[in-house]
Amino acid sequence: MSKFVRSRRAFWGDARFLIGIAVVALSIGGVWAVVSTSGTTTPVLQATRTIALGEAxxxxxxxxxxxxxxxxxxRYLAxxxxxxxQIASRTVFEGELMATAAAEDGDANRTTTIVVESSTGIPAGVAxxxxxxxxxxxxxxxxxxxxxxRILVADATVASVTKTEGMLTAEGTTAEVVIDRADVADVLAAITxxxxxxxxxIGSTS
Known part of the structure; x- marks a missing residue:
C-alpha cells in the first residue's frame, strides 16, 4: 500500500514540474514579444504647424x-x-502625429478661407x-x-491670426478663417x- 502511494506522489510531482516549465516558457515568450514589439519603430507624419479643419x-x-x-x-498616416x-477633417495641432482619421479626400467646393478684421480685437486665446x-x-x-x-457664421475655424502695427498702417488684428463656401457670399456682402x-x-458671448 505504501509503495502505491509513493508512486502517485511521484507522478503528480512530475506533472507539476512540467506545468511549471510550460508557464516559465510562456512567460519568457511573452516578455520577448513585448521587447521585440517595443523595439520596432514606424515612420509616421508629425505636423510642424497647426493645420485647421478643411486645410489642404x-x-x-x-x-x-x-x-x-x-x-x-x-491609426497614423505614413x-x-x-x-x-487630401484635407484635414479636423484641426491637427503642431507636434501632433497625423491620425489616419484626420485626413480625408478634399472637396474643392466645401470650404475656403477668408480674411476678416475684428473690430473688437481678437482674444489672446484665439489661435x-x-x-x-x-x-x-x-x-x-x-x-x-x-x-x-448678430451671428453671421455660427461655426468657423481659425487658420491664422495676424497683428499689424506700424507708423504707416493702423494697428489691428486680422484672422484668416475657414468657412463653408455657402457662407462666402454673406461674409463678403457684410464686409463690402x-x-x-x-x-x-465658441462658448463666449458677444
Whole structure:
C-alpha cells in the first residue's frame, strides 16, 4: 500500500514540474514579444504647424518621425500615404502625429478661407485651430451708426491670426478663417456693405 502511494506522489510531482516549465516558457515568450514589439519603430507624419479643419495637407507641413506604435500602426498616416487633394477633417495641432482619421479626400467646393478684421480685437486665446463664431453689426439705413450685432457664421475655424502695427498702417488684428463656401457670399456682402465684424470664441458671448 505504501509503495502505491509513493508512486502517485511521484507522478503528480512530475506533472507539476512540467506545468511549471510550460508557464516559465510562456512567460519568457511573452516578455520577448513585448521587447521585440517595443523595439520596432514606424515612420509616421508629425505636423510642424497647426493645420485647421478643411486645410489642404501638404508634405511641407509635416516631418517624418520614427515612433514605436506596436499594434496601432494603422491609426497614423505614413509618409507614402499622404496624397494630393487630401484635407484635414479636423484641426491637427503642431507636434501632433497625423491620425489616419484626420485626413480625408478634399472637396474643392466645401470650404475656403477668408480674411476678416475684428473690430473688437481678437482674444489672446484665439489661435490657429480655434473654433469661433463670426458676428457682424450691419449699418442702419439712415447712416446713424451700426445695428445690433448678430451671428453671421455660427461655426468657423481659425487658420491664422495676424497683428499689424506700424507708423504707416493702423494697428489691428486680422484672422484668416475657414468657412463653408455657402457662407462666402454673406461674409463678403457684410464686409463690402460696411458691417462691423467681430471674432467670438465658441462658448463666449458677444
Amino acid at each position: 495637407l501638404i508634405a511641407s507641413d509635416f516631418q517624418v518621425v520614427e515612433v514605436g506604435l506596436g499594434t496601432v500602426t494603422d 509618409p507614402q500615404e499622404l496624397r494630393t487633394g 490657429a485651430g480655434s473654433v469661433i463664431e463670426l458676428w457682424h453689426s450691419p449699418p442702419v439705413d439712415d447712416g446713424s451708426g451700426q445695428g445690433p450685432p 456693405g460696411g458691417s462691423v465684424l467681430s471674432v467670438v470664441p
